[in-house]
């Protein structure tokens with residue numbers, strides 16, 4: 001298996017995008033800040049766009065950005081969206097980064113459970129060290145949390161198995177690589193839309209205003225039919241690798 005970056009093999013980008021589309025709930029891909037910053041992230045941080053390729057096919061994909069952070073929990077970026085905005089703004093203002101922030105890792109659905117995510121994270125960590133970034137953080141989106149949308153992330157973060165590792169498989173992967181939990185990241189990813197948008201993205205009907213449990217969502221989705229507005233503010237979990 002080869003590790004390449006988008007700058008080395010841009011033609012793999014389309015395949016990598018297909019892997020991403022399959023791996024994520026539709027509404028996550030509608031995050032407006034993520035979409036409005038994508039082109040600049042690709043242009044500014046090509047070396048942190050890592051793809052694992054086997055026989056010409058993309059098996060896994062990881063994306064990260066570089067930003068400045070002083071190591072304090074209170075000064076962490078405001079989650080996924082905040083890290084994107086900070087990284088892009090700082091780059092445009094020539095602020096020297098010292099921290100890699102891993103934004104997303106996606107493994108092709110027929111290749112999960114084989115340790116590929118760990119390889120992607122390791123490749124990104126190595127690139128961070130090589131570039132002189134001495135901290136590595138990640139706003140983790142634990143997939144199991146979607147089964148507990150009413151539970152605060154601060155409580156979920158403490159749920160361990162008998163072997164001491166976390167109940168959530170994605171947090172476990174980070175733990176096995178030596179990462180530790182820092183703090184919940186409230187409003188990490190904020191996705192607004194019309195009621196029709198939300199019905200399309202979720203395949204559900206929202207006949208009245210209220211808070212809804214949505215498959216794949218870590219928190220509740222708030223629907224306001226009178227204002228024709230739906231809002232999802234997702235809490236993630238900050239973890240630190242280096």
Ligand SMILES: CC(C)(COP(=O)(O)OP(=O)(O)OC[C@H]1O[C@@H](n2cnc3c(N)ncnc32)[C@H](O)[C@@H]1OP(=O)(O)O)[C@@H](O)C(=O)NCCC(=O)NCCS
Pocket residue numbers: 023024103104105106107108111112113114115116117118140141142143169170172173
């Ligand atoms: C989360 C993800 C990146 C993990 O990648 P991976 O390469 O399969 O991870 P690993 O091989 O290290 O597996 C780690 C553990 O997760 C388990 N696992 C993998 N995929 C799983 C799934 N879909 N459901 C439940 N458990 C799963 C593995 O069995 C392993 O369990 P163990 O700790 O008991 O040994 C991958 O499932 C994925 O791409 N998901 C969709 C996108 C996503 O949610 N990304 C994470 C947010 S950035």
